[in-house]
Amino acid sequence: MVRGVYIHIPFCHQICNYCDFNKFFFHNQPVDEYIEALGQEMALWADDLKNASIETIFIGGGTPTSLSVQQLDRLFTLIETHIPMEKLVEFTSEANPDELTLEKMQLMRKFGVNRLSMGVQTFDQDLLKVLGRTHSNDHVYKVIEYAKQTDFPSISIDLMYGLPNQTMDQWKASLEEAFRLNIPHISAYSLLVEPKTIFYNLLSKGKLTLPGEDLEADMYSYLMDEMKLHGYDQYEISNFAHKGKESKHNCFIGIMMNILGLEREHMGM
Ligand code: SF4
Known part of the structure; x- marks a missing residue:
């Protein structure tokens, strides 16, 4: 029985240096047509x-x-x-902190979105630039303020470790900031340098320095210890949440709607 739906919006206003996801630079893309095609895809699934x-x-x-x-x-x-949304308990939208406005968040709430998953990655401004991200910490703080104003029930942030030249102290500082902000759900991923990314090219030319496996393992150990200390349950390898704030979506068998990459295909999600 299908219980979850994943909808893919493959556009970004900037392309991050590490990204190998299915995404396209927004400019000159047929975005409106894509949205209408998603509607047709949804209609195909109606039965x-x-x-x-x-x-x-x-x-x-x-x-x-x-x-x-x-x-x-x-x-x-x-x-x-x-x-059909009668049984819906969790409606998540991914978000970039610098693209969220109060108006967009009000619209999300109007349509029942009750969970934001924000790509923060790090609270270190220099590392954000290395990653090719365009937001700053102020954007994150602003979104948290908007979330209060719009009564958003849950926020998750993504953090990354094992970043180029990242030190343990930088990783500790990012985690401390997330705890200070009392974010109820945190996903933390180690950097994987994948082919066809800027990082991959730099690494191939010897121009990218990564922390190394031992330090990366220490970062993961520290992450698990600190999460426990701050009252987060680790319910998946990379996911940590306050009680009751776990993401339900990943546990369900769902369908994926992504007309560019995947045909109608039942997915285990
Ligand atoms: S990591 Fe960056 S480029 Fe990749 S999907 Fe997210 S915002 Fe877009």
Whole structure:
């Protein structure tokens, strides 16, 4: 029985140096057409979805928040039209901190989005630049303030470790900041340098220095210890949450809607 739906928005306003996801630079892409095609894809699933108890929807990317307010409105309207939402308990949208406005967050809440998953990666401004990210810590603080104003029930942030030249002290400082902000759900990933990324090219030319396996392992150990100390349960290898704030989406068998990369295909998600 399908219980979760994943919808992919494969557009980004900037391409990060480490990224090997299915994404396209936003400029000159047929974004409106893609959203309409997603609507057609949802309509194709109508019969399958009619009797399904959809409990989770996850909009990922790319970056869903690369869409304008009007485009997000259209996307949410299509979702509301085609996906039964009576049993929905978790509706997540991924987000980049510098693309979230109060208006976008109000729109999300209006359509029932109750969980934000934000790509923070690090609170170290220099490392953010190394990663090719465009946001700053102030953007993150602003989103947290907007989340209070719009009564967002849950926020998750992604953090990364094992970054180029990252020291243990830098990793500790990023974690401390996340704890200070009392973020209820934290996903922490070690950097994997994948082919066809800027980091991969730099590494091949000997121009990228990574911390090494031992330090990376120490960072992961420290992460697990500190999470426990700060009251987070580790419910997956990379996921930590306050009680009741675990993501339900990953536990469900779902469908993936991504017209560029995948055909109609049942996915174990
Ligand atoms: S914002 Fe996310 S999907 Fe887009 S390029 Fe950066 S890491 Fe990749």
